[in-house]
Amino acid sequence: MISVEEAFSLIDENVGHFDREEISIADAGNRILADDVFADRDFPPYDRVMMDGIAIQSGAFETGVRRYPIEKIQAAGAGKQSLEDSRNCIEVMTGAILPENTDVVVPYEELFIDRGVATIRSDGIKRLQNIHLKGTDCKTGTLLLKRGARITPVSTAILAATGYAFVPVIKLPRIAVCSTGDELVEVKSVPADHQVRQSNASMLASALKSEGIDAHVFHLNDDRELLSKGIRPVLQDFDVLLFSGAVSKGKFDYLPAVLQEAGMDVIFHGVAQKPGKPFLFGKFASGVPVFGLPGNPVSTFVCYHLYFRRWLYYSMGVPFDYQRVRLAREMRLPAKLARHLLVSVENADGILNASPLLGSGSGDLPGLIPANGVITLPAGKEVFHKGEIFNMIPFEG
Numbered sequence: 090m091i092s093v094e095e096a097f098s099l100i101d102e103n104v105g106h107f108d109r110e111e112i113s114i115a116d117a118g119n120r121i122l123a124d125d126v127f128a129d130r131d132f133p134p135y136d137r138v139m140m141d142g143i144a145i146q147s148g149a150f151e152t153g154v155r156r157y158p159i160e161k162i163q164a165a166g167a168g169k170q171s172l173e174d175s176r177n178c179i180e181v182m183t184g185a186i187l188p189e190n191t192d193v194v195v196p197y198e199e200l201f202i203d204r205g206v207a208t209i210r211s212d213g214i215k216r217l218q219n220i221h222l223k224g225t226d227c228k229t230g231t232l233l234l235k236r237g238a239r240i241t242p243v244s245t246a247i248l249a250a251t252g253y254a255f256v257p258v259i260k261l262p263r264i265a266v267c268s269t270g271d272e273l274v275e276v277k278s279v280p281a282d283h284q285v286r287q288s289n290a291s292m293l294a295s296a297l298k299s300e301g302i303d304a305h306v307f308h309l310n311d312d313r314e315l316l317s318k319g320i321r322p323v324l325q326d327f328d329v330l331l332f333s334g335a336v337s338k339g340k341f342d343y344l345p346a347v348l349q350e351a352g353m354d355v356i357f358h359g360v361a362q363k364p365g366k367p368f369l370f371g372k373f374a375s376g377v378p379v380f381g382l383p384g385n386p387v388s389t390f391v392c393y394h395l396y397f398r399r400w401l402y403y404s405m406g407v408p409f410d411y412q413r414v415r416l417a418r419e420m421r422l423p424a425k426l427a428r429h430l431l432v433s434v435e436n437a438d439g440i441l442n443a444s445p446l447l448g449s450g451s452g453d454l455p456g457l458i459p460a461n462g463v464i465t466l467p468a469g470k471e472v473f474h475k476g477e478i479f480n481m482i483p484f485e486g
């Protein structure tokens with residue numbers, strides 16, 4: 090059995106390389122940007138009128154002119170007009186380009202307009218007032234979004250503003266989620282006394298959905314022949330295989346052997362950790378990785394977050410973020426195995442306090458309900474003090 094640290098290193102050594110693709114901006118939310126994005130023009134791209142009103146020349150105001158015949162209108166979206174007579178004004182609309190020969194915008198609230206003449210009621214004006222000058226936010230060529238960033242609503246707006254109708258993103262892998270086990274029945278079924286509804290595949294598919302991945306879900310029974318037959322088509326059609334169950338020492342835990350028969354190399358099988366001790370990680374010669382998540386629901390979920398998501402993020406070139414949390418109470422544990430502890434966090438004046446949720450072990454699915462994430466208490470140490478800082482992998486967002 091290898092240590093958690095060795096398992097992480099082996100995951101890191103075997104990260105994938107995803108291609109890029111161009112997708113419609115309408116579908117780009119939450120995807121990972123594959124290119125840097127630069128400003129293709131200044132922001133704003135022209136001297137932009139910021140208030141509805143009139144545009145005048147400051148020089149005319151300084152010589153005492155207060156009554157300005159309206160020469161024309163500069164609407165937003167219309168080409169640039171020009172003020173012919175400096176004692177006149179042009180009516181301007183928010184978002185319009187500032188007309189030539191003007192350098193001040195006076196809003197309607199400070200005007201009195203009668204029979205085509207605007208009288209300025211305010212005492213003073215400032216040159217360039219209510220004008221959003223070209224390039225003041227950023228210049229053409231400025232780096233706005235970095236490759237590897239997750240596309241947020243704000244980055245979607247930047248992509249739209251810079252002309253990306255189609256956005257270069259990192260391709261998402263096609264993932265098969267395969268649950269195993271004869272005791273498992275379909276969600277819609279009424280289970281007999283010795284059966285349970287199959288919930289791990291739903292949990293994994295839902296977790297993958299939040300990464301933007303639509304997984305294909307399969308169920309395979311604990312029959313060596315059927316398992317062997319069942320995985321063959323799955324092997325061909327997917328980039329990543331996530332299995333849940335059938336990786337420990339049971340008489341019907343055929344999965345590791347069947348996968349090896351099909352050509353998978355075992356990278357490791359068994360990690361000195363709780364939960365998730367029988368976790369299996371392997372790879373086919375084609376490069377397709379296999380994550381054999383132990384079947385107990387807490388083991389499945391914890392191994393998914395610790396190992397699969399790490400692999401996925403690193404394969405996409407994205408940092409795998411942790412939250413710094415403070416252990417809310419002392420923990421004493423046997424030092425033999427690393428302990429992945431479910432925690433619920435509470436924000437106390439900006440400090441995230443993490444309370445361990447002990448539940449009744451890795452089969453305790455309802456025990457996951459209050460969990461916000463998982464922290465790892467390393468092997469080789471028995472006492473962990475209240476207030477010690479840990480990296481928490483959050484389960485949501």
Ligand SMILES: Nc1nc2c(c(=O)[nH]1)N[C@H]1C(S)=C(S)[C@@H](COP(=O)(O)OP(=O)(O)OC[C@H]3O[C@@H](n4cnc5c(N)ncnc54)[C@H](O)[C@@H]3O)O[C@H]1N2
Pocket residue numbers: 268269270272273285286287288289290333334335336337338339342364365366367382383384385386388451452
């Ligand atoms: N002799 C040993 N027995 C076990 C060991 C061991 O080292 N020696 N390890 C234990 C640990 S730790 C775990 S974790 C489990 C994992 O075993 P498997 O990966 O083979 O999983 P199963 O036996 O198939 O299932 C375990 C448990 O989880 C339930 N399960 C499985 N899949 C689902 C699903 N899709 N939805 C809901 N529930 C699921 C299953 O019914 C079992 O109760 O092995 C220990 N045994």
Ligand code: MOO
Pocket residue numbers: 362363364365366367383385388451452
């Ligand atoms: O790894 Mo098993 O994870 O204790 O249930």
